[in-house]
Amino acid sequence: MAELSAVPGDLSKLTTLVHSSDLEETREIISHAYSPYQLDCLGDPREFSAWYAESGFPGITLSGLRYGSPHLDAETLIKPQPLGTYLLVCEVSHGWVTVSSPGREECCVGPGETYVLDPYRSFQVHWSPGAQMTTVRLDRETVERAVADALGVDEPVRARFALGGAVSPQAARTWAGISGAVHREVLGEGIARTNPLVATHLTQTAAALLVGTQRLITDGVDARRTGTVSHAAVRRVMALVEERADQPHTLADLAAAARVSPRALQEAFRQHLDTTPLGYLREIRLKRAHEDLLTAARDGSATVSDVAYRWGFSNLGRFAAYYRERYGHPPSTTLNG
Template sequence: MTLPSSAPEPLHQHGRLRTDDVDLAQSVVSAVYEPHVLEPHGGGRLDARLNAVQNGSLTLGYLTYGVGAGITLPPSERWYHVNITLSGGSRVARGDSVRGETAAMAGAAMLVPHHLQTIEWDSDTAQFALRVPRVDLESHLENLTRTRISDPVDFDLVVDLNSTAGRGLLRCIEFIRSEWEDGGILTRYDNSRRHLESLTLTNLVMAAGGPHRELLDRPTGQEVPDALQRAVDHVHDHAQSLPTLADLTAVAGTSARTLQNQFLRHFDRTPIQYIRDVRLRGVREDLLHPSSPEVTVTDVAASWGFYNLGRFSSMYREVYGEAPSETLRRCRS
C-alpha cells in the first residue's frame, strides 16, 4: 500500500477538512471520530487535511496535520480506533505506564475505549484512521471465540502490520480505499460491505496482541458434533450472500480455531478458502449456462461476490485453465 509521492491523497474525492485553524481542525476531526484535544508543536503552520468515508459501521479516513502535534483522547466507552501509520511516525501512551511507537507501514496504534490515551505525531506523519464501534468489534470477537465478552478488550497498544494478519488488514484497508476512490461495486452492494467489514475485523483481532489471544488460540477441546456439517451446509445454502467466518462459527456453535482445524482436517482448506471455492464453482456454472444472451462476466462475478475483476479472473484461470470470458464465449457459440 505504498503511495507514490505524485499520487493524489487517499480518498481525495471525500475531503472533509482543509485548514490551518487549530480549533476548526479539532472540531471537524472530533465530529468524524471522537472528541479529543489537539495541540500543534514546534511553531509551524498547521496544514490539517482529512478525507473520510463511512463503510457500513466502519469509518475510514486519511488524516495528516502537516506539523508535529499532540492528541489527547479521553475515555469514551464507545469506539475502538486503529491508526495505521502511512508516513512519518508516532509515539503513543495509554495511561501512565503503557507506551509504544509506530513507523510507516510497520505499525498501527490500537486505541481502546476505556483508557486515556495520548499520541505524538511527527511533522511528516500521515495515517489511515479507522473507527470501529465497540459493540461491533466485541460482538465479532464473541462470534469467533464463542465466548461472552462483557468488558472492553485490552488490546496491545501497537499492532504489527508485518504479520500475516497485519498484511491482511492492510489489504482490506487498501480495498476499501480503492473502491471508494473508483466508485466501485463496494459502494453499491450491501453484501460486499458486510463481508469486507467482517474480514477487516477478523484480521484486526488476529493481528492485535492482548489477553483475547488466549481465547483465539486456546486448545480446541471436544469438537461439537455435526458442527462441520452445519457450517458446510450454511456455505452452500448462502454462498452468494458472502458468509463470513463469524457467520460460520455462529451456525456451527464452535470457535473459529476449532472450525478452522476441522476444515483443514477434512478439506485441506480454511473456511474462507472453502467459501471462495464454492463461489468460484457457482461462477463457473453460471458462465457455462448463462441466464440470458445479455449476461456479462462482470454480472456473474458480482452476483457471487467477486468485485475485484482482475483478481477474480486470475483465480478463475488458475483453477479452470481459461479466462472467464473464454468460458462464456464458448458456451454462447
C-alpha cells in the same frame, strides 16, 4: 513492529472536512468527527496546519489525517477522550507518531506500521511534522461480537487491544490485505457503497481479521488464543454438516459459515474433535451412506454407486476404502447382508 504494505489509492478522493492552519477550527471539527480532544502545537503556532478527510460505506469509515508540514519544525500533540462506541486501526503512511496510554504503554509508529485504539483507552499521540495516517473505523459492537466468536463464548466480549501492532509479520500481512480491500472499495468507489450484503460481509471480515491479527488484552477470557477459535465455530460447522451433508462443501465454504479463516477452523477442529472439518464431513457422509445401505439391503432401493454418489463420493474405490476402514468390510457386504 511488522511493516505493512503501502496504503493503496488516492486519498484526495476522500471528502475533505478540514484543511486549515487554525487550531480552534481544527479542534472543533475533528472533535466532532472522532471524540472531544485536546490539540496543541509544539512549536511556532504559525507553522501549524491540519488536513482531515473521510468517506466509507455502511459499517466502515476510512479517514485520512495529517498534522503540520515535513518542511517545518512544529510538532503536534493530541489527547482525545476514549472513543467509546468504536475502534480505530491507524496506519501511518508518512512521518512518525508516538502513541502512549498513561501509565500503560508507549510505542513509536512509522511508515507502513499500524496500531489499534480501542473504545476504552485514554491516550495521546505525538505527531512529527507532516506525519500522515489513514484510519479504519469499526463499530465497537461489531468487533466485540467477533472477539466472542474467536474466543468461543456466547456473549460479546469487552475488547481491549495492546498498542504494539500485529501478533506476527504474517498477521501484519493479513491485516494489510483486508485494509487494502477496504481502501480500494472506498477510494475506488466499489460496490460496498451501494450493496448492503457486500458492505456487511466486508465489515464482518475486517472485524474478524482485526481480532485474529492484533494483540488482545481482554479480562475474563483466555486472550492468549488470539488468532484461533474454539467451540463456537466448530458448533456452527457441525450443525451445517448435519443438516446438509448431501450438499457440496469446501473448506472455504465451511470457514465462511463459521465466520473464521480456514486455517483457524482447522485448528479448532483439531483441538476439539481431533479431526479436520472435511474429515468430520466425510464421517457424517459415511454414516448416512451406511444407513442408506442398510435400508437398501431390506428393500433393494439403491445400489452401492447410488448411495456413494448421493453422499458426495464420486470415486467409488475411495468410497469403498473409507467405508472398509470405518465399518470393517466393504459397502457391498452391508448391501448384500
